[in-house]
Structure formats: structure tokens, C-alpha cells
Amino acid sequence: MSNPIIESGNVAAAMAVQLARAEVIAAYPITPQTPVTEKLSELIAAGQMDAEYVAVESEHSAMGVCIGAASAGVRAFTATSSNGLLYMSEQLHWAAGARLPIVMCVVNRAIGAPWSVWNDHQDAISQRDTGWIQIFAKDHQEIIDMTLMAFRLAELVHIPVMVNYDGYYLSHTYMPFEPPDAECVDAFLPAYAYKHALTPERPESLNTVTLPDARLDVDGIKRGGYMDIRHNLHEEMGKSIEVWEEIDQEFQSLFGRGGHPVIDPYRCEDADVVIVAMGSMANQFRVVVDRLRQDDGLKVGILALQMYRPFPSAIIAEVLQSARHVMVYEKGLSYGNQGALYGDIKSALYPYPARPRLHNFIVGLGGRAIPTESLYQTMKTACEQDLQTPSAQVDAPQWIGLQL
Amino acid sequence: MPDPRFKILTSASTSGPGDAGRTGSWRVERPVIDMSRCIPAKTGKPACHLCWLLCPDNVVSKEIEPTIDLEYCKGCGICAQECPVQAISMVPDADFLEGAASE
Amino acid sequence: MKTNPRTTVLNLTEEEFVYPGNRACSGCGLSILYRVGVKALGRDCIFVVPPSCLTVMQGLYPIAATQMPVLNGTFASTAAIATGVKAAMRRLGRETQVVAWAGDGGTSDIGIQALSGALERGEDIIYICYDNEAYMNTGVQRSGTTPQGSLTTTTPFSGKSEVGKDLPAIIAAHNPAYLATCSASYPLDFHDKLLKAKQIKGLKYLHVQTPCPPGWGIEEHMTVALGRAAVETGLFDLYEIENGRMQLSGPSQQLLARPALRPVREYLQLQTRFKALGDEQADALQAQVDRRWAGYRDRFK
Numbered sequence: 001m002s003n004p005i006i007e008s009g010n011v012a013a014a015m016a017v018q019l020a021r022a023e024v025i026a027a028y029p030i031t032p033q034t035p036v037t038e039k040l041s042e043l044i045a046a047g048q049m050d051a052e053y054v055a056v057e058s059e060h061s062a063m064g065v066c067i068g069a070a071s072a073g074v075r076a077f078t079a080t081s082s083n084g085l086l087y088m089s090e091q092l093h094w095a096a097g098a099r100l101p102i103v104m105c106v107v108n109r110a111i112g113a114p115w116s117v118w119n120d121h122q123d124a125i126s127q128r129d130t131g132w133i134q135i136f137a138k139d140h141q142e143i144i145d146m147t148l149m150a151f152r153l154a155e156l157v158h159i160p161v162m163v164n165y166d167g168y169y170l171s172h173t174y175m176p177f178e179p180p181d182a183e184c185v186d187a188f189l190p191a192y193a194y195k196h197a198l199t200p201e202r203p204e205s206l207n208t209v210t211l212p213d214a215r216l217d218v219d220g221i222k223r224g225g226y227m228d229i230r231h232n233l234h235e236e237m238g239k240s241i242e243v244w245e246e247i248d249q250e251f252q253s254l255f256g257r258g259g260h261p262v263i264d265p266y267r268c269e270d271a272d273v274v275i276v277a278m279g280s281m282a283n284q285f286r287v288v289v290d291r292l293r294q295d296d297g298l299k300v301g302i303l304a305l306q307m308y309r310p311f312p313s314a315i316i317a318e319v320l321q322s323a324r325h326v327m328v329y330e331k332g333l334s335y336g337n338q339g340a341l342y343g344d345i346k347s348a349l350y351p352y353p354a355r356p357r358l359h360n361f362i363v364g365l366g367g368r369a370i371p372t373e374s375l376y377q378t379m380k381t382a383c384e385q386d387l388q389t390p391s392a393q394v395d396a397p398q399w400i401g402l403q404l
Numbered sequence: 405m406p407d408p409r410f411k412i413l414t415s416a417s418t419s420g421p422g423d424a425g426r427t428g429s430w431r432v433e434r435p436v437i438d439m440s441r442c443i444p445a446k447t448g449k450p451a452c453h454l455c456w457l458l459c460p461d462n463v464v465s466k467e468i469e470p471t472i473d474l475e476y477c478k479g480c481g482i483c484a485q486e487c488p489v490q491a492i493s494m495v496p497d498a499d500f501l502e503g504a505a506s507e
Numbered sequence: 508m509k510t511n512p513r514t515t516v517l518n519l520t521e522e523e524f525v526y527p528g529n530r531a532c533s534g535c536g537l538s539i540l541y542r543v544g545v546k547a548l549g550r551d552c553i554f555v556v557p558p559s560c561l562t563v564m565q566g567l568y569p570i571a572a573t574q575m576p577v578l579n580g581t582f583a584s585t586a587a588i589a590t591g592v593k594a595a596m597r598r599l600g601r602e603t604q605v606v607a608w609a610g611d612g613g614t615s616d617i618g619i620q621a622l623s624g625a626l627e628r629g630e631d632i633i634y635i636c637y638d639n640e641a642y643m644n645t646g647v648q649r650s651g652t653t654p655q656g657s658l659t660t661t662t663p664f665s666g667k668s669e670v671g672k673d674l675p676a677i678i679a680a681h682n683p684a685y686l687a688t689c690s691a692s693y694p695l696d697f698h699d700k701l702l703k704a705k706q707i708k709g710l711k712y713l714h715v716q717t718p719c720p721p722g723w724g725i726e727e728h729m730t731v732a733l734g735r736a737a738v739e740t741g742l743f744d745l746y747e748i749e750n751g752r753m754q755l756s757g758p759s760q761q762l763l764a765r766p767a768l769r770p771v772r773e774y775l776q777l778q779t780r781f782k783a784l785g786d787e788q789a790d791a792l793q794a795q796v797d798r799r800w801a802g803y804r805d806r807f808k
Contacts, residue, residue: 054594060587068555068587068592072595210567217569
């Protein structure tokens with residue numbers, strides 16, 4: 001790192017938005033996102049950022065402002081957490097179906113009821129079906145780098161992108177990171193241009209009632225019905241994985257960082273047991289992996305997943321082919337079923353010849369602490385148990401750290 | 405700029421008449437203008453034109469002798485109701501169909 | 508600010524901004540006010556529309572009857588979306604008018620939060636509420652502005668028991684840059700108020716009473732006559748509020764000179780939605796109107 005600064009994760013996010021030259025910022029405060037809105041407000045008021053700042057009266061309106069601005073061809077941004085994300089849920093579906101390249105940072109926080117201000121992933125997980133691309137950053141450098149890359153991705157594929165980072169663990173802690181050079185960012189991120197941008201010169205009605213079936217337009221050309229439009233969103237979400245990888249390569253050549261945009265494997269090449277996790281916890285597991293290898297001779301690796309939607313099924317399934325066990329640790333779940341990430345991984349492996357035994361662990365809900373020691377002990381026990389009595393596939397999640 | 409490999413289908417409509425088809429088929433009565441009573445027709449110069457102003461569907465022309473676009477006239481009868489000299493009457497559309505009794 | 512000469516039928520532009528053959532009901536009040544209103548707004552506009560009758564009038568993808576750029580959005584966020592579009596216009600250095608067209612439901616009920624926020628921020632948009640006094644697009648369910656005694660599908664036998672919201676008063680309390688009440692039956696008055704609004708900075712709110720034949724229980728040809736009756740009975744007043752000062756507009760102002768207004772019952776009896784309204788309620792309504800107009804006579808003599 002040639003020019004590092006030490007700042008919080010929230011400030012890293014705000015700096016990315018400033019570098020990206022977002023022009024319309026909608027802001028509604030919610031813990032632990034508030035410092036992002038405050039920092040952006042400060043930057044604009046101090047003349048260090050040239051943008052419109054709209055202090056909206058709710059998160060639903062925050063996304064409404066972004067939808068309006070993006071539809072008019074101007075780069076828009078907002079940030080939120082938890083219940084704020086849920087409040088704008090119908091707008092998330094709207095933005096995706098309207099193919100708007102909005103970028104939003106979500107500072108992950110548990111959802112009420114009951115009230116909790118602390119970190120878990122349920123907010124983002126609960127919105128995984130909206131059609132938004134979902135990225136999970138693991139540290140401050142990734143927050144700033146991936147948010148910049150997110151603007152590029154969104155405007156290339158015209159799908160909105162959510163950059164997630166852990167509330168408090170990342171948002172409020174201070175770490176060294178290198179802010180990308182502004183001139184290089186300008187070269188990396190061209191201006192936003194939208195063929196359906198609202199303009200009197202080419203009047204169009206956007207997102208009126210759309211029939212189930214295809215219909216001829218005024219020029220006699222067949223246009224898709226609702227299902228065709230939605231199918232296109234799904235298909236192009238899938239194709240976005242490749243574009244994200246291409247963007248990462250370009251980012252690497254300009255900024256010298258990157259190389260693992262979709263998954264970030266650590267010591268997985270010869271691993272019998274692979275842990276899968278998202279966000280800061282994935283970095284935390286590196287310490288656990290090193291200790292299990294060094295002290296206990298166990299061949300363990302940690303696979304950090306960074307692009308959660310679209311789900312990179314092929315990439316993940318291939319990496320996991322050589323593992324005997326996969327331990328999925330997550331801070332959220334699909335209630336009444338099992339861990340969301342766990343279900344996605346199991347489904348990804350289904351068509352493949354090798355099906356490692358899968359284990360699901362739910363940790364850290366509502367910000368319950370996940371001590372590294374506890375992760376180490378859980379892993380050690382799980383690995384040793386298996387060596388003695390290989391277990392049958394257990395689908396029901398194991399909850400780590402319950403206190404009642 | 406969007407990636408050229410992506411189609412990016414969106415619901416974006418362009419304008420044209422007849423989105424609902426031939427809305428003239430909605431009516432049961434059609435307006436008929438008596439030019440001997442119609443003010444601009446009688447005086448031969450622009451005047452009144454309330455039928456043009458108040459037509460919800462813009463099917464009455466702003467001509468000295470106003471015409472009705474029967475392709476799209478929904479037969480609401482506002483023109484007839486509002487004409488200050490009762491120059492417009494609403495007549496059953498069936499009277500004008502082929503095979504109808506001659507008037 | 509330049510004052511425009513009063514628009515008459517003769518000098519009103521012949522240019523049309525909406526195609527016939529659209530899905531609006533036969534005799535639709537919104538069709539009249541939209542058609543004439545857009546003549547005042549002109550082509551350099553972007554419209555923002557929530558789910559409402561205007562959604563239906565635009566038509567089904569991929570054909571639009573409307574000839575303007577229109578952004579359809581979710582029900583609650585019309586004013587927020589319009590805010591975003593206008594912010595974008597400023598960034599692009601364009602003077603394009605951003606105009607929200609929403610119904611009474613999308614303004615007084617589900618849309619009120621976003622509108623209140625936009626008013627408080629003084630957003631530079633025109634917001635038009637066409638009030639047909641119920642959720643007409645979804646089939647005549649009661650809304651916040653549905654008048655007391657009105658039959659709707661959700662107040663089916665004895666009519667709505669509550670009094671409707673006085674939306675212009677709620678908006679006025681936010682001190683908008685300009686507030687006007689209008690009627691679909693007086694389209695030229697609406698037209699000229701829009702011309703005025705275009706020249707003012709800040710949030711301009713226009714509330715337009717919009718008679719609806721299927722929803723109000725009138726024959727399609729009575730749309731304009733009914734809106735006129737609402738004004739001539741003193742039930743619905745046309746006025747403007749600028750810089751805190753209220754002024755009656757043309758058709759309502761002219762009523763000040765009349766010895767008496769048309770009785771309120773004349774308006775009520777024209778509509779089957781007031782079938783269940785009892786004598787007591789009608790008398791109370793008449794008394795309310797009489798009181799208000801006595802006040803106007805004192806104030807505006």
C-alpha cells in the first residue's frame with residue numbers, strides 16, 4: 001500500500017461514492033449507516049463533491065429519488081440498513097425490473113422484531129430474490145474498491161447493485177486502506193449513458209401495465225410481455241458474473257488490487273474441509289484455518305463468497321468438488337427451512353458428480369459475538385467427530401452460541 | 405455505456421393512437437351536428453368550439469363545420485350536453501349500420 | 508413574473524398531446540383535464556405517474572396514448588420519484604418541467620408522506636392531484652377524500668360515515684410556493700393556473716375535482732355539468748393561495764355577486780353515490796356551505 005489512510009468502513013463507502021462522482025444522493029439515516037449519509041453531506045457542503053443531496057423523509061422515498069434520477073440518465077446512490085432496506089423492498093423490485101443501474105451500500109444489520117441495531121445478514125438475505133446483484137465486502141479496502149466496481153458493473157449490465165458490509169464490524173472499525181487515485185477512477189468509470197433516459201426529444205412511457213403476452217408496438221414490431229422482460233433480467237444477471245470478472249481484471253491493471261472478484265479462496269487447494277462464509281467473518285476464519293492446520297494437522301480452507309447474487313453456482317460447485325466436507329457459516333437464514341447460503345450451495349452441487357457432505361451453522365444473529373476461539377472449537381469438534389464416526393448428511397442448521 | 409452483449413429489455417412504450425383498438429365500437433349513440441344551428445357553421449367564422457374543447461377524446465375538430473372522428477368517438481355525449489345552442493343530438497349508432505332502417 | 512392573457516376557446520392551442528382510442532372511460536373527467544392541461548404544459552416536460560386512472564389511460568406496453576415522457580412508479584412514491592427526476596434535470600442543466608399527476612388515493616392516503624416531504628424540501632415540481640373522490644382505477648373503493656355519505660364498494664349501504672380530508676388545507680399548511688384548486692369542468696381555468704405554475708419556483712400544487720361517471724353514478728354526458736354544479740352550489744371552490752394570500756378564481760369569484768348559490772341538493776341528487784345521504788346530512792352540508800360563503804362575502808367584498 002503506497003498511500004494508505006486509516007478510516008472507518010462507512011467513510012470508505014462515502015469516499016467511493018465521491019470518487020464515482022455520483023450526482024444524486026438520497027439519504028435517510030438509520031443505524032449503523034448514518035455516518036455514510038453524514039460524510040456525504042459534509043463532502044457536498046464543503047464543496048468537495050458536486051452532487052444533489054436529497055434528505056428524504058423515508059427509505060422508500062430514498063429509492064424513489066434514485067429511481068427518478070437514474071431513469072432521467074443521472075448516476076444515483078443511496079445507503080441503508082436493516083428495516084430501512086425492507087421499507088424500500090417494493091422499490092428494489094421496481095429498480096431491478098426497470099433495469100436501472102443504481103448502486104446502494106447496505107450496512108448489514110439484524111431486522112426487527114425485536115429491535116436490534118447489531119450486525120447480521122438477514123437484511124440483505126431477505127432481499128435476495130429482488131433481482132439486485134449482491135456483493136459482500138470483507139474489509140475496508142474491498143468496500144471502497146468494490147463500490148467503485150459496482151458503479152461500473154451496474155452501468156454496463158443495467159442491473160442495480162447492492163454492496164453489503166457488516167454493521168459495526170466493518171462500518172465502525174478503523175482499518176488502513178488505500179483510496180484509489182481520482183484520475184484513475186475517472187478513466188475506469190466512464191459517464192453514465194442510458195438509451196431510455198427520460199427526455200422530451202424521445203418521449204416514452206416507462207413501465208406501464210405490461211401484458212402477460214407479447215404485443216406489437218406502433219411500428220408493428222413484436223415486443224415481449226412481462227415474462228419475457230423478467231426472463232431477460234434473470235438471464236443477464238447470470239451473464240453479469242463474467243462482466244464482473246472482466247471489470248476486476250481492468251481494476252487490477254489500473255489499481256494493482258483484486259484478482260478474486262467472485263470467490264476468494266484461502267488454503268482451499270488441498271483442503272478436505274472447506275468453510276464457506278460471507279463478509280468480515282470470512283476474514284476472521286483465516287486465523288482459524290491457520291491454527292487448525294498448524295496445531296491440529298487438519299486440512300481446512302476458507303472460501304469467502306463475494307458475489308452472492310447472481311449465485312455463481314458453477315464456480316462454487318467446481319471449487320468444492322475436491323472437498324469431503326463443506327461447512328457453511330452464515331448470519332441469516334430462510335426461516336422454516338435452512339440457511340439461505342447453505343440451500344444455495346446444496347442446490348449448486350446437485351448436478352455435479354462429487355457431493356461433499358454439507359454442514360450448516362447459524363451464527364451471530366442480532367450481533368451475538370462470534371469469538372474466534374469459539375469458531376476454532378466448533379470446527380475442531382466437527383472435523384474430529386467426522387474422523388471417528390462419519391456423519392450422515394444433516395440438513396437442519398446447527399446454531400452456534402445460543403445462550404438459553 | 406451499456407455492454408453491447410446485453411439486450412436490456414425494458415417496458416418502454418412509444419406513442420400511437422388506438423391503444424385500446426377502435427374505441428368507436430364502445431358507443432351506442434353517436435353525435436350528429438346540425439350545421440344550421442352550430443354557431444361557427446352558421447356564422448362562417450371561428451366561434452364557440454365548446455364541443456372541441458370539452459371532448460375527452462379529442463375526436464371533434466376545431467373547424468368551422470366541426471367533424472367527428474367516428475373511429476374513436478366513444479359516444480359519451482358531453483358535446484351534445486354542453487353545446488350552448490343544442491346543435492348536437494345523440495342518435496343511436498345502430499341507425500347508421502348497414503341494413504338499418506333508413507332514416 | 509409575466510401575466511398571461513386569459514386563455515379562451517378561440518386562442519387555446521390546437522396542438523394535441525394525447526391520442527384518441529385510449530383506455531379512459533367514455534366521458535372521463537381526467538381525459539378532459541389532462542388533454543387541456545398538457546396544452547398549457549407543453550412538450551418540455553417529464554411526467555411522473557403512480558398506479559391510477561392515468562396509468563390506464565397511458566395504455567398497455569408497448570403502445571402509449573400519451574405523447575410525453577412518462578415515468579410510472581410505485582403507489583407511495585410519486586413525489587419522491589418526481590424529486591429525483593427534477594434533481595437529474597438540474598444536474599443536466601435542463602429547465603424541463605417535472606409534473607406529477609396523481610389521484611386522490613395516491614396523494615391523500617398512500618402518497619401523502621412523500622408529498623409532505625417534497626413540500627417541506629420545497630422541491631421545484633408541479634404536483635397535480637386529480638381528485639375523483641375514491642379509488643376509481645381499482646373499482647370505486649373509498650379514499651381519504653371520499654365525501655361523507657358517499658356510497659362506494661367499501662362503504663356500500665349507508666355511505667362513508669367520515670368526512671373526507673381537506674387536502675388543499677393540508678397542503679396549504681406546508682406553505683407551498685403556489686396552491687390552486689381547479690375543476691375538470693373548467694379546463695381553461697386549470698390551463699391558465701398551470702401557465703402560472705410553470706413560472707414559479709418551488710412546489711406548485713393543483714387540486715382538481717374530477718367528476719367520474721361510473722364512480723359517481725352519473726350518465727357519461729353529465730361529467731362537465733356535474734363539475735359545474737359542484738362549483739355553482741359552493742361545494743367546491745376554485746381559488747389560489749400565493750404568499751399566504753387566498754384569492755377566489757373566476758367561476759367561484761363570480762358567485763359572490765349572485766344573491767344565492769344553487770342549492771347543494773341539486774348537486775347531490777344528480778349522483779347515485781349520494782342515494783343514501785339523509786335529509787339531515789344534506790341540510791348539514793348546506794349549512795356548512797352557507798357558513799363558508801358568508802365568510803367569503805365578508806372577506807372578499
